[in-house]
Amino acid sequence: MSHFFRAEQLVMRFGGLTAVNDFSISMEPGELVGLIGPNGAGKTTVFNMITGAISATSGRVVWLGEEITQFPLHVIASRGIARTFQNIRLFTDLTALDNVMVSFHHKLRANFWDAMFGLPAYRREERxxxxESLELLQEMGLAHMAMEKAGALPYGKQRRLEIARALATKPRLLLLDEPAAGMNPQETLELVGLVRELRDKYALTILLIxxxxxxxxxxCERIKVLDYGYTIAExxxxxxxxxxxxxxxYLGSQTHA
Ligand SMILES: Nc1ncnc2c1ncn2[C@@H]1O[C@H](COP(=O)(O)OP(=O)(O)OP(=O)(O)O)[C@@H](O)[C@H]1O
Ligand SMILES: [Mg+2]
Structure with a gap:
């Protein structure tokens, strides 16, 4: 069992539905693990439990030697766990650059009064x-679109912008929920290389759906498969x-669909 990151026997019940049953995973630093399974298998629910978006019915999440299971969302984020969303969540009316900068502001060191009066400490911090935001955009191949509104970017670029926003929080564990959804084959192929580069450059550990x-x-080096909330293969x-x-x-899910 890893002391870096592990989830133990996570269960999530919504009323009578058990969306996730007895989910366990252990990850070592730098690993790139995939989480797959048919629609409704419980994959996003696993991310929601790990990040504190919902509180697990039972089970534990241990991160850097500490149990974080029932910690609030923002505390878990501040401990270095970031995610992207299956349904893209951007400030569509803000520029790509501002979207990334907003994410950084959660980590602002300058205090309220410095900001209020535009004091030098704050201006330095802003700069x-x-x-750093421009660097991240550059990294994601979005530098030339920095001043475009996020909502006007093509779908594949919006997905990349989401990743940039997640990286702005300086995570060590990154959870990507369907990062290639809506991308064409070329974009998807490029994303494979990009995710590997990001992992190496920012020393990330990545779990992706x-x-x-x-x-x-x-x-992915290792894959876990969920079906109806159960882990059926690894x-x-x-x-x-x-x-x-x-x-x-998978065949079953196709016949249903
Ligand atoms: N907040 C919620 N309240 C009630 N039911 C929920 C909630 N979130 C998820 N569910 C249900 O839990 C099950 C698992 O959903 P989840 O979104 O985790 O699946 P998924 O594997 O991510 O599927 P997809 O591939 O379609 O994104 C589904 O039956 C879903 O309807
Ligand atoms: Mg999902």
């Missing part, structure tokens, strides 16, 4: 945040691709 199997199989991409339970779960 630093702007520079994705329906695009090519993307998951290319990128292994390397090759093991998962040949697992009869997994094939059955």
């Amino acid at each position: 630093r945040i702007k520079e 994705e329906h695009d199997m090519k993307f998951v199989m290319r990128l 292994g390397t991409p090759a093991e998962i691709q040949n697992n009869p339970e997994v094939i059955k779960a």
Whole structure:
């Protein structure tokens, strides 16, 4: 069991529905793990429990040696766990740059009065945040779109902007919820390389949900499969691709759809 990050026997019940049952995972620093499964399998619910967006019915989340299970959302974020959302959440009327800068402001060191009166400490801080935000946009291939409204960006770029916003909080654990959704094959391919680069550059550990199997199989070193809230398989991409339970779960979901 990892002392870095682990979830133990997480359960989430919504009324009579058990959305997630007995979910456990252990991750070492730098790992890139995939979480897959048919629609409604409970994947996003796992992210919601880890980040404190909802409070788990039972189970534990341990992060850097400390149990964070029932900690509030913002405390968990400040401890270095960030996420992106399946349904993109950006300030659509703000520029791409401002979207990233807003994320940085949660970490502002200058105090209220400095900000209020535009004192030098605050202006210095603002300048630093702007520079770092532009660097992040550059990293994500969005520098040339910094002054465009987020809502006007093509879908694939909005997904990248979400990642930039998550990175602005300086996470060590990054949870990506369907980062390739809505991207074309070319964009998806580029995202594989980009996620690897980000992992190395920012020393990230990454858990990601994705329906695009090519993307998951290319990128992830290890994959967990959920179906109706249960973990039905875990292994390397090759093991998962040949697992009869997994094939059955996906075929079943296609017949339902
Ligand atoms: N806040 C909630 N209240 C009630 N039911 C919920 C809530 N959130 C999720 N659920 C239900 O829990 C189950 C798992 O949902 P979840 O969003 O985690 O699935 P998912 O694996 O992320 O699916 P998808 O691939 O479609 O995003 C679904 O049946 C969903 O309707
Ligand atoms: Mg989901």
